[in-house]
């Protein structure tokens with residue numbers, strides 16, 4: 001409950017929800033501002049005046065949802081981090097949530113992070129689609145997160161997970177966590193696809209170290225027997241050879 | 257039995273780009289059938305370069321529009337990791353007076369089409385590529401906007417964008433036969449039967465085999481091309497270096513590795529994706545003479561892929577006259593990666609019966625029977 005722990009109840013949230021018809025048409029602002037306080041930057045931030053002017057600075061902001069196009073320019077302006085943009089039409093399976101983020105380091109585009117709900121609990125993996133952090137935004141970045149559709153009204157913050165430290169592919173510096181993510185979240189099932197997405201097996205070792213380990217992860221996570229996997233072709237040369245040597249220019253010292 | 261509006265055979269860059277372009281134009285009931293994994297054919301094996309420097313107006317325009325699309329593709333397809341785009345130019349080397357004459361003609365054409373390409377003396381070429389051995393070099397042409405992108409990521413980006421729009425992609429699904437009854441085509445695979453009024457043949461080096469299944473004779477022959485990659489090193493080489501004289505190309509990828517390949521004029525026309533040691537020796541000999549400091553680089557891997565060669569080294573993009581609803585996008589003859597963004601768009605327009613954004617009549621299959629070949633002077 002807001003007055004007790006600062007966490008809005010489902011009823012509080014319902015009252016702030018844009019109309020369903022508007023949500024169905026694409027990105028739109030959601031103003032999760034609950035308290036009457038003397039604050040109004042949002043009303044000045046919107047280039048389309050979608051957040052309506054206040055008669056009294058203590059008013060709770062009101063929105064003309066027809067005017068809002070979901071650009072998100074208001075998000076970084078709100079000192080209460082109360083403004084979000086939600087796009088339920090982002091794709092078949094995913095919704096997009098644009099949210100304010102004031103931690104460093106900023107996540108990278110494409111990175112998978114933990115989506116947190118309003119109580120700060122991890123609820124799902126989320127993919128960083130875009131990081132907007134211009135000089136003008138004064139250190140409040142706006143992060144675009146792709147989340148499973150049913151999480152669009154849940155995810156309001158994110159946590160950057162520390163990069164895994166178990167290196168599986170030494171040639172190309174790929175970690176166990178990255179491989180697990182490909183298998184569990186992206187639904188990748190074959191060595192060939194992992195090779196092409198992460199370069200595992202394309203380095204000097206030609207996959208001799210990493211591919212058996214990756215095959216074991218596929219077995220652990222999906223139950224596919226390593227013998228029934230299609231193994232990438234081992235390609236010549238068996239050990240790296242200098243072009244100069246191949247061209248007939250003497251011996252390769254490092255391998256002599 | 258799966259029923260669709262359109263079935264695309266081939267999950268290379270061409271098939272995936274067509275699928276996305278159809279879906280983006282509203283035709284979302286599309287299935288892509290790929291016998292192995294996406295980009296397992298020529299796409300995932302290619303040199304990955306793109307260039308504006310062509311010798312015919314058609315190809316210059318096609319490349320120009322396609323490259324403009326590649327430049328913003330990651331945003332258009334919402335592919336956050338990017339497609340490893342590098343635009344550091346192509347340097348095309350001239351060794352004979354005939355080449356000089358032809359290249360200068362090409363330049364005049366390119367410049368008339370608003371392409372920023374120029375003539376360089378051997379000294380100027382050496383400024384751009386300090387590791388170049390200029391012995392015997394008469395000059396070079398250079399276009400700074402040429403470059404390359406990661407073909408697997410480009411294909412993956414198209415496939416993911418298409419899937420988000422509702423396209424179904426079936427990997428490990430091999431087309432075994434096609435039956436045509438009236439306007440309906442029934443496609444038999446190792447994983448069930450698919451039906452659609454429209455089938456697109458984007459099967460690369462296997463396009464002729466797919467054509468035969470519906471009785472359409474496609475003059476497309478597979479031709480092996482070999483290629484190798486070295487260990488990654490610090491940036492040494494900005495542009496892609498091409499020499500038609502030596503039949504070779506060589507570039508350094510953003511990852512740091514060098515990728516280089518040779519065209520062998522005597523390569524038999526048969527389906528062959530095996531590597532040969534002769535290639536390693538030939539390639540090494542030529543490149544060490546042309547870019548001597550590369551002699552200390554280690555080769556980590558070699559592989560081979562096939563060009564889908566057509567008689568005039570130009571693609572076939574059309575609806576087969578004898579089988580309405582059977583479309584062909586194949587015969588790319590070694591440059592299908594770079595033009596794929598336009599192939600995707602033009603084929604989608606053809607299939608939807610919309611006016612095409614560039615003329616495509618010259619790519620019609622019937623040009624061969626009419627003897628109107630589209631000869632491109634500028635190919636490796």
Ligand SMILES: Cc1cc2nc3c(=O)[nH]c(=O)nc-3n(C[C@H](O)[C@H](O)[C@H](O)COP(=O)(O)OP(=O)(O)OC[C@H]3O[C@@H](n4cnc5c(N)ncnc54)[C@H](O)[C@@H]3O)c2cc1C
Pocket residue numbers: 265266267268269270271289290291292293294295296297298299300301302303304305306429430431432458459460461462481482483517560561562563585586588589590591592593594595
């Ligand atoms: C060594 C090499 C270097 C190259 N360098 C360049 C370059 O620098 N720049 C450039 O632009 N182009 C280059 N190319 C050419 C380029 O790779 C191709 O033109 C392009 O990738 C063609 O794409 P595609 O999708 O039409 O064909 P492909 O990528 O070959 O896709 C066809 C797909 O169809 C599938 N298929 C075949 N038969 C069936 C079936 N019966 N059922 C289901 N699926 C089937 C195959 O598995 C394959 O995945 C190069 C090619 C090679 C081999």
Ligand code: SF4
Pocket residue numbers: 028029045046047048049050051067068069070071072073074075085
């Ligand atoms: S999202 Fe854009 S249009 Fe909507 S209220 Fe915020 S600033 Fe205004």
Ligand code: SF4
Pocket residue numbers: 031033039040041042043060061077078079080081082083
């Ligand atoms: S700026 Fe934020 S905290 Fe202030 S009134 Fe607007 S929404 Fe509420």
